[in-house]
Amino acid sequence: MILDSKTPSGPIGDKWDRRKFENKLVSPANRRKFQVIVVGTGLAGASAAASLGELGYPVKVFGIHESPRRAHSIAAQGGINAAKNYRNDGDSVYRLFYDTIKGGDYRAREANVYRLAQVSVNIIDQCVAQGVPFAREYGGLLDNRSFGGAQVSRTFYARGQTGQQLLLGAYQSMMRQVNAGTVTLHQRREMLDLVVVDGHARGIVCRNLVTGELESHEADAVLLCTGGYGTVFYLSTNAVNSNVTAAWRAHKRGAYFANPCFTQIHPTCIPVSGDHQSKLTLMSESLRNDGRVWVPKSQGDRRPPAQIPDADRDYYLERRYPAFGNLVPRDVASRAAKAVCDEGRGAGDSGLSVYLDFADAIKRNGEDTIKARYGNLFDMYARITDENPYQVPMRIYPAVHYTMGGLWVDYNLQSTVPGLFVLGEANFSDHGANRLGASALMQGLADGYFVAPYTVANYLGGTNLPPVKASHDAFGAAKADAQGRIDKVLQVKGTRTVREFHRAIGAICWDHVGMARTEAGLAGAISQIRTLREEFWLDVIVPGDANNLNPGLDYAGRVADYMEFAEVLALDALERRESCGGHFREESQTPDGEALRKDDEYSYVSAWEFKGVGAPPELHKEPLIFEEVHPTQRSYK
Amino acid sequence: MVVKLKVWRQAGPGQPGKLVDYVADKVHPDMSFLEMLDVVNEGLIRKGDDPIAFDSDCREGICGSCGVVIDGIPHGPDKGATTCQVHMRRFKNGDTITIEPFRARAFPVLKDLVVNRSAFDRIIAAGGYVSMNVGGAPDANSLPIAKAMADQAMDSAQCIGCGACVAACKNAAAHLFTSAKISHLGVLPQGEPERDRRVVRMVEQMDREGFGSCSNEGECEAVCPKKISISNIARMNRDFLRAIV
Numbered sequence: 001m002i003l004d005s006k007t008p009s010g011p012i013g014d015k016w017d018r019r020k021f022e023n024k025l026v027s028p029a030n031r032r033k034f035q036v037i038v039v040g041t042g043l044a045g046a047s048a049a050a051s052l053g054e055l056g057y058p059v060k061v062f063g064i065h066e067s068p069r070r071a072h073s074i075a076a077q078g079g080i081n082a083a084k085n086y087r088n089d090g091d092s093v094y095r096l097f098y099d100t101i102k103g104g105d106y107r108a109r110e111a112n113v114y115r116l117a118q119v120s121v122n123i124i125d126q127c128v129a130q131g132v133p134f135a136r137e138y139g140g141l142l143d144n145r146s147f148g149g150a151q152v153s154r155t156f157y158a159r160g161q162t163g164q165q166l167l168l169g170a171y172q173s174m175m176r177q178v179n180a181g182t183v184t185l186h187q188r189r190e191m192l193d194l195v196v197v198d199g200h201a202r203g204i205v206c207r208n209l210v211t212g213e214l215e216s217h218e219a220d221a222v223l224l225c226t227g228g229y230g231t232v233f234y235l236s237t238n239a240v241n242s243n244v245t246a247a248w249r250a251h252k253r254g255a256y257f258a259n260p261c262f263t264q265i266h267p268t269c270i271p272v273s274g275d276h277q278s279k280l281t282l283m284s285e286s287l288r289n290d291g292r293v294w295v296p297k298s299q300g301d302r303r304p305p306a307q308i309p310d311a312d313r314d315y316y317l318e319r320r321y322p323a324f325g326n327l328v329p330r331d332v333a334s335r336a337a338k339a340v341c342d343e344g345r346g347a348g349d350s351g352l353s354v355y356l357d358f359a360d361a362i363k364r365n366g367e368d369t370i371k372a373r374y375g376n377l378f379d380m381y382a383r384i385t386d387e388n389p390y391q392v393p394m395r396i397y398p399a400v401h402y403t404m405g406g407l408w409v410d411y412n413l414q415s416t417v418p419g420l421f422v423l424g425e426a427n428f429s430d431h432g433a434n435r436l437g438a439s440a441l442m443q444g445l446a447d448g449y450f451v452a453p454y455t456v457a458n459y460l461g462g463t464n465l466p467p468v469k470a471s472h473d474a475f476g477a478a479k480a481d482a483q484g485r486i487d488k489v490l491q492v493k494g495t496r497t498v499r500e501f502h503r504a505i506g507a508i509c510w511d512h513v514g515m516a517r518t519e520a521g522l523a524g525a526i527s528q529i530r531t532l533r534e535e536f537w538l539d540v541i542v543p544g545d546a547n548n549l550n551p552g553l554d555y556a557g558r559v560a561d562y563m564e565f566a567e568v569l570a571l572d573a574l575e576r577r578e579s580c581g582g583h584f585r586e587e588s589q590t591p592d593g594e595a596l597r598k599d600d601e602y603s604y605v606s607a608w609e610f611k612g613v614g615a616p617p618e619l620h621k622e623p624l625i626f627e628e629v630h631p632t633q634r635s636y637k
Numbered sequence: 638m639v640v641k642l643k644v645w646r647q648a649g650p651g652q653p654g655k656l657v658d659y660v661a662d663k664v665h666p667d668m669s670f671l672e673m674l675d676v677v678n679e680g681l682i683r684k685g686d687d688p689i690a691f692d693s694d695c696r697e698g699i700c701g702s703c704g705v706v707i708d709g710i711p712h713g714p715d716k717g718a719t720t721c722q723v724h725m726r727r728f729k730n731g732d733t734i735t736i737e738p739f740r741a742r743a744f745p746v747l748k749d750l751v752v753n754r755s756a757f758d759r760i761i762a763a764g765g766y767v768s769m770n771v772g773g774a775p776d777a778n779s780l781p782i783a784k785a786m787a788d789q790a791m792d793s794a795q796c797i798g799c800g801a802c803v804a805a806c807k808n809a810a811a812h813l814f815t816s817a818k819i820s821h822l823g824v825l826p827q828g829e830p831e832r833d834r835r836v837v838r839m840v841e842q843m844d845r846e847g848f849g850s851c852s853n854e855g856e857c858e859a860v861c862p863k864k865i866s867i868s869n870i871a872r873m874n875r876d877f878l879r880a881i882v
């Protein structure tokens with residue numbers, strides 16, 4: 001199959017207008033004749049459901065959470081980008097577009113990214129009108145900050161809870177549609193399959209997580225907004241119930257999976273404290289504006305940090321990257337931390353952490369200023385580690401944070417299954433090989449408020465969709481599959497818990513598909529994953545039964561999917577024999593250890609087609625064509 | 638360290654439940670409270686027993702999923718923290734810890750420590766929003782809002798909808814939750830046009846859900862992990878009176 005991105009022709013600035021004009025419309029009276037399903041209520045799902053409901057489409061919304069407001073988006077801290085140029089500091093739609101393409105290390109589709117930058121300005125207007133309490137200046141206008149090393153201040157924020165406030169805005173708009181009767185909520189429901197009839201997505205099978213019942217829901221279009229797959233690594237900054245299940249099951253029904261190896265490791269997280277650890281906590285990137293990162297100069301220096309004089313410290317980011325210093329992009333900072341720890345110079349009992357030191361900032365600006373800037377983060381750190389970061393330097397280490405890869409979508413956000421649209425972190429579309437800080441919230445809301453409402457309408461208005469009932473055979477077959485899988489996992493009755501297996505698959509991925517990847521490591525990882533998958537189906541123990549609330553069973557299904565997914569994750573990393581963004585192949589680096597891209601060979605999107613569990617998936621390539629931005633080697637020296 | 642647990646076990650909605658004793662050994666002081674429960678559950682699963690059901694997701698105090706009553710206090714001993722933010726170093730070796738669900742008529746127990754708080758969603762659906770459609774928003778800076786006002790809105794908007802306020806209240810009232818949303822939207826100019834309609838509809842829905850009445854004891858504010866102020870309730874009452882007269 002040739003992957004057609006369906007990108008409109010014409011100058012980049014006109015493409016989206018052109019597409020909106022070419023799109024079919026659905027008249028207001030006809031909208032109520034279509035049924036739309038939205039799976040997921042994070043920023044992408046809630047904003048899409050609200051917008052489609054407002055337009056008059058009947059929308060059924062699904063989510064694994066008790067309430068839509070609990071979706072993982074709620075946890076985003078730092079902020080959301082928009083090209084408003086309220087600071088008069090030289091920002092523009094074009095600059096945000098350029099920064100995103102460059103930050104993504106030239107592995108994203110130009111037209112999608114340009115549209116994202118264009119609609120970013122509308123997002124802020126929309127959110128303010130909803131009552132999102134963004135930070136303001138004394139003059140009453142919105143405040144901005146510079147984030148993740150950007151040279152302009154384009155990040156809007158609501159204290160350290162930007163994701164929460166944006167999600168509540170979208171959730172409230174969606175609840176208004178619930179009240180209006182256009183949107184109906186189906187919470188504590190897990191999508192277990194996509195139902196495809198005559199080549200079109202026509203509904204889903206989901207499990208009621210309270211009663212255990214399997215349900216069929218038919219639709220004319222299905223929007224998947226189910227987030228990322230960071231929890232394949234077991235430990236990550238993601239909420240613990242995040243999963244790849246919905247996306248993976250759709251993949252097995254024909255949706256290609258794109259760039260799974262593009263994962264983001266965030267440099268500033270609280271280090272692992274022991275085996276019991278269930279998740280890792282992010283310390284906002286903004287800390288690097290004032291904190292200085294260092295480790296001891298010599299190996300095995302176990303002195304407490306206060307007793308290590310400046311002469312014995314290595315401020316390695318400032319040393320290696322004099323221009324950007326502590327503010328280098330996430331992937332660069334993460335790899336540098338790993339390198340010094342691998343040299344045996346790491347801090348803490350485990351040797352797997354580096355210092356983030358505020359002593360100089362406190363001396364320069366006073367403790368009160370630092371408290372005003374980062375008070376809540378310092379409190380959070382103290383609560384978790386029992387150490388006072390005003391007196392002792394913080395200890396941080398990189399952790400899995402975000403997944404740029406996801407289901408392949410065209411410019412219209414439609415997957416390779418017609419009628420299946422994919423929004424937010426679940427798709428691969430906008431961030432290339434590395435996402436810039438504060439751009440995921442922007443993308444989720446762009447997709448949901450401003451892109452999908454147009455492209456879904458075009459699909460509904462321009463496609464002949466004969467009525468399908470939930471009694472159709474395809475639903476019965478999908479239900480039987482889902483039931484079979486549940487029965488099978490309950491029947492194993494082995495000796496190892498799901499968590500043990502999750503930890504094991506996570507360790508394989510972290511060691512070999514983490515910050516540094518090699519040919520031999522990846523090949524070995526693939527065979528380890530296969531073995532572990534076999535062991536899972538022979539030896540897992542899952543408690544209880546399938547007829548009531550059983551979180552252990554839900555968890556087993558998600559980890560079982562990771563056992564399959566991890567293989568394509570590693571395979572994608574193996575096949576991409578270049579370094580770019582978050583994907584670092586040790587074989588492909590410059591003499592001074594920086595990532596080396598190979599544009600001649602790898603300037604494409606990898607889209608994998610499922611061919612059966614254990615069978616090699618087929619690789620399809622969507623070439624990336626750069627008409628606006630000329631790819632150059634990133635340099636932060 | 639070793640701690641003894643007394644945990645509320647209940648097979649399903651409307652079924653009888655009771656406190657059951659467990660021992661958690663190999664507890665590390667750096668573990669979070671929920672990680673301690675994870676470890677207990679691992680042990681139960683290996684023995685073929687039914688693990689203790691509880692809700693959690695973000696495990697950093699923002700999603701509002703977690704929430705149990707620890708030794709009689711919703712979210713436990715730490716002020717301004719959720720259950721998932723409590724660490725075992727707060728307890729001593731040999732302590733006995735009682736763990737129960739958030740109890741309220743409007744929060745039926747689904748299983749063990751898991752309750753159904755969807756009544757909160759219905760209160761929001763009744764009016765907890767600004768009625769505006771996507772597409773119609775003016776430029777975000779066209780309307781300056783005093784910083785103090787924006788900060789006040791944010792103080793109220795921080796509510797995570799966990800329901801600890803309801804669990805702490807002897808009347809199981811939802812006034813703190815409801816009033817926080819009313820204040821958030823009510824102090825902002827964007828929320829002003831619907832201020833009267835919003836308060837009436839949300840308060841009526843709160844009553845319909847079976848939440849109790851407020852007797853001003855302040856237990857809600859004391860346990861709120863986001864330190865939402867009880868002054869929101871006074872504001873809601875004033876707005877309600879203004880709206881109906």
Ligand SMILES: Cc1cc2nc3c(=O)[nH]c(=O)nc-3n(C[C@H](O)[C@H](O)[C@H](O)COP(=O)(O)OP(=O)(O)OC[C@H]3O[C@@H](n4cnc5c(N)ncnc54)[C@H](O)[C@@H]3O)c2cc1C
Nearest residue numbers: 040041042043044064073078079191227424425438440441
């Ligand atoms: C700690 C942290 C901080 C972050 N900070 C920032 C930031 O400052 N700025 C920024 O731009 N980005 C940030 N990010 C990234 C950003 O938060 C996410 O990428 C984004 O919120 C994802 O939104 P989403 O709508 O795609 O998915 P999610 O919010 O993950 O929502 C997924 C939804 O799908 C549902 N779901 C999942 N699986 C199933 C299933 N099988 N069946 C049914 N429903 C299902 C869930 O119930 C949920 O409703 C941060 C991420 C983390 C982890």
Ligand code: FES
Nearest residue numbers: 694696701703721
């Ligand atoms: S698990 Fe999210 S608040 Fe505790």
